Amino acid sequence: xxxxxxxxxxxxxxxxxxxxxxxxxxxxxxxxxxxxxxxxxxxxxxxxxxxxxxxxxxxxxxxxxxxxxxxxxxxxxxxxxxxxxxxxxxxxxxxxxxxxxxxxxxxxxxxxxxxxxxxxxxxxxxxxxxxxxxxxxxxxxxxxxxxxxxxxxxxxxxxxxxxxxxxxxxxxxxxxxxxxxxxxxxxxxxxxxxxxxxxxxxxxxxxxxxxxxxxxxxxxxxxxxxxxxxxxxxxxxxxxxxxxxxxxxxxxxxxxxxxxxxxxxxxxxxxxxxxxxxxxxxxxxxxxxxxxxxxxxxxxxxxxxxxxxxxxxxxxxxxxx
Amino acid sequence: xxxxxxxxxxxxxxxxxxxxxxxxxxxxxxxxxxxxxxxxxxxxxxxxxxxxxxxxxxxxxxxxxxxxxxxxxxxxxxxxxxxxxxxxxxxxxxxxxxxxxxxxxxxxxxxxxxxxxxxxxxxxxxxxxxxxxxxxxxxxxxxxxxxxxxxxxxxxxxxxxxxxxxxxxxxxxxxxxxxxxxxxxxxxxxxxxxxxxxxxxxxxxxxxxxxxxxxxxxxxxxxxxxxxxxxxxxxxxxxxxxxxxxxxxxxxxxxxxxxxxxxxx
Numbered sequence: 001x002x003x004x005x006x007x008x009x010x011x012x013x014x015x016x017x018x019x020x021x022x023x024x025x026x027x028x029x030x031x032x033x034x035x036x037x038x039x040x041x042x043x044x045x046x047x048x049x050x051x052x053x054x055x056x057x058x059x060x061x062x063x064x065x066x067x068x069x070x071x072x073x074x075x076x077x078x079x080x081x082x083x084x085x086x087x088x089x090x091x092x093x094x095x096x097x098x099x100x101x102x103x104x105x106x107x108x109x110x111x112x113x114x115x116x117x118x119x120x121x122x123x124x125x126x127x128x129x130x131x132x133x134x135x136x137x138x139x140x141x142x143x144x145x146x147x148x149x150x151x152x153x154x155x156x157x158x159x160x161x162x163x164x165x166x167x168x169x170x171x172x173x174x175x176x177x178x179x180x181x182x183x184x185x186x187x188x189x190x191x192x193x194x195x196x197x198x199x200x201x202x203x204x205x206x207x208x209x210x211x212x213x214x215x216x217x218x219x220x221x222x223x224x225x226x227x228x229x230x231x232x233x234x235x236x237x238x239x240x241x242x243x244x245x246x247x248x249x250x251x252x253x254x255x256x257x258x259x260x261x262x263x264x265x266x267x268x269x270x271x272x273x274x275x276x277x278x279x280x281x282x283x284x285x286x287x288x289x290x291x292x293x294x295x296x297x298x299x300x301x302x303x304x305x306x307x308x309x310x311x312x313x314x315x316x317x318x319x320x321x
Numbered sequence: 322x323x324x325x326x327x328x329x330x331x332x333x334x335x336x337x338x339x340x341x342x343x344x345x346x347x348x349x350x351x352x353x354x355x356x357x358x359x360x361x362x363x364x365x366x367x368x369x370x371x372x373x374x375x376x377x378x379x380x381x382x383x384x385x386x387x388x389x390x391x392x393x394x395x396x397x398x399x400x401x402x403x404x405x406x407x408x409x410x411x412x413x414x415x416x417x418x419x420x421x422x423x424x425x426x427x428x429x430x431x432x433x434x435x436x437x438x439x440x441x442x443x444x445x446x447x448x449x450x451x452x453x454x455x456x457x458x459x460x461x462x463x464x465x466x467x468x469x470x471x472x473x474x475x476x477x478x479x480x481x482x483x484x485x486x487x488x489x490x491x492x493x494x495x496x497x498x499x500x501x502x503x504x505x506x507x508x509x510x511x512x513x514x515x516x517x518x519x520x521x522x523x524x525x526x527x528x529x530x531x532x533x534x535x536x537x538x539x540x541x542x543x544x545x546x547x548x549x550x551x552x553x554x555x556x557x558x559x560x561x562x563x564x565x566x567x568x569x570x571x572x573x574x575x576x577x578x579x580x581x582x583x584x585x586x
Binding site: 013014015016017018019021024035036039043048049050051052053054055056057058059060062063064066067068069070071077078079081084088096099100101103104107108109110111113114115173177178179180182183184198201202203204205206207208209210213214217 | 451493
């Protein structure tokens with residue numbers, strides 16, 4: 001039997017050359033900051049066990065990505081694993097595990113490039129770990145501790161994490177000028193809405209299995225953010241949704257900043273010496289009002305998630321102290 | 322049983338194999354960064370850059386086919402950039418005779434070809450790095466280049482146990498195959514949801530086995546004197562060969578970038 005190590009959705013591993021260098025560096029900064037924090041957090045939780053546990057679980061995710069099931073037409077459903085890992089062992093440990101897996105895939109198998117590796121880790125690992133985990137926690141709080149709540153929470157969390165990864169990838173490609181957002185975003189979102197169902201099925205199957213055989217593992221992970229943080233996440237999501245609906249209305253001029261730049265005459269000036277470092281194809285970022293909206297929403301969502309998470313942590317610390 | 326896990330390292334004693342891992346890693350990263358900074362449509366520069374991986378693979382004695390065969394790995398992703406010729410505004414190159422005529426813009430086509438070419442050239446260099454450097458050496462280079470010790474140790478341990486856990490995954494797959502009867506001509510295997518649930522159960526099973534194995538590994542490590550720190554050798558000085566390789570590649574890349582960015586337009 002042949003074992004090919006590249007089973008995860010290929011369209012999420014951005015290869016070399018498809019991201020603008022400035023975008024790549026942004027991704028690296030975000031990834032390095034998150035990995036640094038994750039190293040400190042897991043060290044505090046796990047102590048000496050940090051290296052063996054993280055290492056073996058990273059190998060687990062790598063191997064689990066090869067476990068698939070046949071769907072129609074020669075395609076198969078398979079796992080990215082960030083949400084499953086985050087539910088069992090928490091989001092910070094998952095950041096380390098996914099970073100190791102995605103890094104190894106990039107270095108050894110050129111499955112994703114080295115410069116885009118930062119954003120590949122963010123898209124498939126960090127975003128997946130936190131959004132999947134928070135969605136799971138939120139639904140568990142609302143629906144209680146039963147089996148049905150586990151199925152819904154795990155499934156929705158897994159699906160959302162894949163979708164967000166795909167949307168983030170499409171946005172990064174568009175900002176880099178490699179792909180047109182109005183075509184790439186619906187395509188990526190559409191394909192990954194289906195891929196996400198495979199992810200959700202496997203995640204739920206795994207959670208139900210673990211609940212039957214080792215219920216303590218599912219219970220322990222419940223110790224993460226408390227009721228209050230779940231509430232904050234709900235409020236945050238509502239605000240984000242409202243902003244999404246309002247933002248196109250708030251922008252009366254469809255040409256946006258591009259038009260302003262032209263009127264003010266500094267568009268030509270801006271094409272002077274700086275265009276070698278930031279070539280003119282980063283302009284779509286400003287030109288396309290849809291893109292501006294979506295970028296704003298994406299970053300808004302991230303910021304809201306971050307704030308909600310932080311508030312949840314602080315309020316929990318306040319309660320236990 | 323051993324899985325068909327394809328470690329890309331090809332052992333050898335060539336000049337490239339004997340370079341310091343740090344040198345190879347820095348050269349690869351610098352080459353990839355310089356390639357990605359090259360503006361679109363600089364065909365001559367792309368050709369010159371392509372000479373570097375060709376030259377290095379010649380020196381390393383890998384043969385042209387080894388690198389070329391693997392260099393197409395990123396090609397399916399070109400799909401993501403295929404929209405460029407249609408969406409970038411500019412003078413029309415050709416009009417496709419489908420859907421009543423779709424215009425391909427010249428600028429968009431140039432940009433699309435540039436992205437795909439640059440990606441293809443960069444990937445070859447990354448393949449050369451892992452083909453001529455063993456994994457422990459790569460880890461050592463990461464450590465020498467100040468990547469946190471804990472992260473390097475995690476990746477190292479992961480690499481060691483991928484073989485074990487992938488074997489475990491293969492056993493699960495074989496067990497499923499052995500219990501899945503199929504009769505020619507009739508529907509088999511249950512609904513997609515049921516199949517997904519079975520695959521999920523296998524993943525859950527693998528997760529529990531991994532947890533238990535990590536406990537055993539930790540116990541074994543403690544038994545051998547592990548106290549939360551893994552140890553690495555201190556990096557030695559770079560040899561004259563390394564200095565020559567670094568200096569000549571960096572000089573070449575600076576020249577490429579200078580002519581590509583400043584004189585190109």
